Amino acid sequence: MRIAPPHAPAPVQSPAEPSPQVLHDADPIRRALLRRASALTLGTTAAALGAWPARAAPEAQAQAQAQAEGGVTQGHWHDRSRLRDIPWRLRLPEGDGPVALVVFSHGLGGSLDGGTEWAQAWAEAGLATLHLQHAGSDRAIWRGGLPAVKAAASAEQLVERAHDVQFAVEQLLKLRQDRSGPWSRVRPEALGMAGHSFGAQTTLAVAGRDYQVRGAPDLSESHFKAFAAFSPSVGHGAGGIKGITRPMLCLTGSLDGNPLGQERDGRYRRAVYDALPAGAKAQLWLEGADHMSFGGGGERGAGFGQRLLGRPRERAPERLAAHHAALIKSITTDWWRWRLLEDEDAMTRLKAPKGLGPDDEWLQG
Structure with a gap:
């Protein structure tokens, strides 16, 4: 394990990368x-x-739950102020005690299935997850082909996604206060947020990224205690990331390039960690991990666009998949247990995580 990563100049961001800055x-x-x-x-x-879309109004039409099986409940909320449906999937760990909860935002062209592998691991560790699906940048965009997918990586869609998250938090807190079914188990003081790719950009926005545009809406959500950004990127400038002060974990790797753009490796993604203020940030760098390595399975958008462009997946990510998944699961689980539950044992384990390969890197600052 190297103590400090080599810092190469970040290449110019491709317009296909879903990171509006x-x-x-x-x-x-x-x-x-x-x-x-x-x-x-x-x-x-x-x-x-x-x-800019207006922030969601507090009231909503909470729809009936579509299914409940094995600790998983699924349904959708309707935001009247935006005339917008927000599909959701709640996964709870076994038992009936109070739990920390992580909101998960899928990548471009994804769905509620994005991040399922991580959510299952977190559930085994006693953590709940709430997956959201974002209309306008979800799997439906694939019907329009690659042009529609690239067009969905826009400032407008980022705003809608952030408002989806804000609205979802309002709803889950209301349902929790009303002691409504499974929502009664959620601990309102122990909420986190994570996302992959465009979901990572959504996570940065909700964490408090400043887009430095006069009159822009506030996309942040104050109820979250900590964050994890899978395959994040800074876009055309890192200045606004300096305002994110709550704990942020960045996860990327050597082959974590832009599936629809010019960047073929993950070096440019390091700039997010570098731009974050010192004190409550961390980064996991996995040698041989690509963009799909961080998607958490079940998400068409994680690699589908890359295949359509005729870019075959390299052998290293497939050969190292079990190693990468094990590290992502263990480190993110300890991150949540430390940052959301103040688990001192998890904090101690993160000082020197086990299982890192010789070229993998773990940084805290």
């Missing part, structure tokens, strides 16, 4: 952000100019 006026995403900020300032209607 702003840097200069010529950047198309900055222009989109500024247009929406101007629409808010001038009071122009959303229908006319596509202004």
